Amino acid sequence: MNVLVIGNGGREHALAWKLAQSPRVKRVYVAPGNAGTAVEAVNVHLPLDDFPKLIQFARAQDVALTVVGPEAPLADGIVDAFRAEGLRIFGPTKAAARLEGSKVFCKDLLRDADVPTADYLVFSDPDEACRYVRERYPDQEQEVPLVVKADGLAAGKGVIVCSRREEVLEAIDQIARQRVFGEAGRELVIEERLDGHEASVLAITDGRTIVTLPPAQDHKPAYDGDRGPNTGGMGAYCPAPLVGETMLSWIEAHVLVPTVHAMKRKGAPFQGVLYAGLMITRQGPKVLEYNVRFGDPECQPLLMRLKTDLAEVLEAAAECRLDRIGGLEWDPRPAVCVVMASEGYPGKYAKGRPIRGLDDAAGLPDVKVFHAGTALADGQVVTSGGRVLGVTALGDSIAAAKRQAYTAVKCIRWPGAWCRKDISDKALG
Ligand code: AMP
Ligand code: GLY
Numbered sequence: 001m002n003v004l005v006i007g008n009g010g011r012e013h014a015l016a017w018k019l020a021q022s023p024r025v026k027r028v029y030v031a032p033g034n035a036g037t038a039v040e041a042v043n044v045h046l047p048l049d050d051f052p053k054l055i056q057f058a059r060a061q062d063v064a065l066t067v068v069g070p071e072a073p074l075a076d077g078i079v080d081a082f083r084a085e086g087l088r089i090f091g092p093t094k095a096a097a098r099l100e101g102s103k104v105f106c107k108d109l110l111r112d113a114d115v116p117t118a119d120y121l122v123f124s125d126p127d128e129a130c131r132y133v134r135e136r137y138p139d140q141e142q143e144v145p146l147v148v149k150a151d152g153l154a155a156g157k158g159v160i161v162c163s164r165r166e167e168v169l170e171a172i173d174q175i176a177r178q179r180v181f182g183e184a185g186r187e188l189v190i191e192e193r194l195d196g197h198e199a200s201v202l203a204i205t206d207g208r209t210i211v212t213l214p215p216a217q218d219h220k221p222a223y224d225g226d227r228g229p230n231t232g233g234m235g236a237y238c239p240a241p242l243v244g245e246t247m248l249s250w251i252e253a254h255v256l257v258p259t260v261h262a263m264k265r266k267g268a269p270f271q272g273v274l275y276a277g278l279m280i281t282r283q284g285p286k287v288l289e290y291n292v293r294f295g296d297p298e299c300q301p302l303l304m305r306l307k308t309d310l311a312e313v314l315e316a317a318a319e320c321r322l323d324r325i326g327g328l329e330w331d332p333r334p335a336v337c338v339v340m341a342s343e344g345y346p347g348k349y350a351k352g353r354p355i356r357g358l359d360d361a362a363g364l365p366d367v368k369v370f371h372a373g374t375a376l377a378d379g380q381v382v383t384s385g386g387r388v389l390g391v392t393a394l395g396d397s398i399a400a401a402k403r404q405a406y407t408a409v410k411c412i413r414w415p416g417a418w419c420r421k422d423i424s425d426k427a428l429g
Helices: 010-020 051-060 071-075 078-084 103-112 126-136 165-177 182-186 245-265 299-305 310-318 358-362 398-411
Strands: 002-007 027-032 063-068 120-123 146-150 159-161 188-192 197-205 210-212 221-223 227-230 235-238 272-281 284-291 335-341 367-371 374-377 380-383 387-394
Touching: 002 010, 002 051, 010 027, 010 299, 010 310, 010 367, 010 387, 027 051, 051 063, 051 078, 063 078, 063 310, 071 078, 103 120, 103 188, 103 245, 103 284, 120 126, 126 165, 126 188, 146 165, 159 165, 165 182, 165 188, 197 245, 197 310, 210 245, 235 299, 235 398, 245 272, 245 284, 299 335, 299 367, 299 387, 335 398, 358 367, 358 398, 367 398, 387 398
Parallel strands: 002 027, 002 063
Antiparallel strands: 120 188, 146 159, 146 188, 197 210, 197 272, 221 227, 235 335, 272 284, 335 387, 367 387, 374 380
16 A cells, blocks of 8 residues: 655654555555655655645545544544545544644533543633732742643743743733734643653554553753753653553553543544643652654654554554554664754754765664755755754664664764753663
């Protein structure tokens, strides 16, 4: 069959690479793709938000399965649009994608389903929100462990973690009055700040059966030691020893299963990737947020380890017959993915810098360089985004996988290239 992957990041390169390995797959198309997907698949110059054109393309090229990478087209109803035309697609409907698209929807669902999460309140009036904060924390100097979140999608930036009352009031002002995240700030969630370590637990579900993937850990802050501004994720590794087998079963039973059931009860059955962003606290795992897609960069080390035919699994999920797929098979070796970024990221960054050394890195054993923000210019691979590459390696231990990933990183260069040096150290410490 022919497969279409929607998106242009490292996650989509990993998906295309893995799907292309399937004996069932004849051709993989990626819309719009990057310089990496151009090698392993066929790039299609169509924007992700032009559903009629994407549908027309899928029809014309006999695409039997479409796989959606990012959240925006899911929140905009790409799955509903494809299904309405009788096309098979893997991902949640617009109604189900609200789990990521609305923090209020997500928190209310978690509360109704009795899934552990931070205590919270919802506000639509900033004055009322500020009044609440001042009344509850009358002492300006005291510690105020609160998190302020814009309800809607804000490219991962709509969450402000605070420890002082003035920070909370400023966050409310920015989100709800200044509307720095636009309409996403029409409603606010104010919740208690949780302390602990974060982990990502993803599952593939058809709405009835859940296949839980091994736990992973992302690195969101830009700089070593988790300092600096938040990014889309500077690296990830899998499995994360922080979540052992017992805890993973607990998360499946007390987080994922009740969520899938609650979505069904709401009339929005969830099919696709259910990604729980968790804080492992002293009281156990609590949900920070849900995403409705593969994580980027978590997808890269996950798929590096997957031995089962991904096309078969996603097709089964899209057809509601995941119960007939046996468990997934994983490479026992851990994988580490180091993101190489452009100078200036996550702020403004330059584009168009030629990347050297990709072939040297690709020649190393157990290494795969996934492209994210890359493009082809006159036959040259150049930078075109903030997160440029996801250099991923397998190893007999996390330490060995880390060493191999950084050996590959050293082969690659362009002016201003940088990365975190401590990806996966949390697992080692
Ligand atoms: P979210 O988009 O909800 O995952 O939030 C982004 C990041 O903000 C998370 O990865 C956490 O690092 C942090 N965060 C969100 N909610 C909380 C919370 N209740 N307590 C502490 N940190 C949080
Ligand atoms: N790695 C975080 C995310 O995909 O949202």
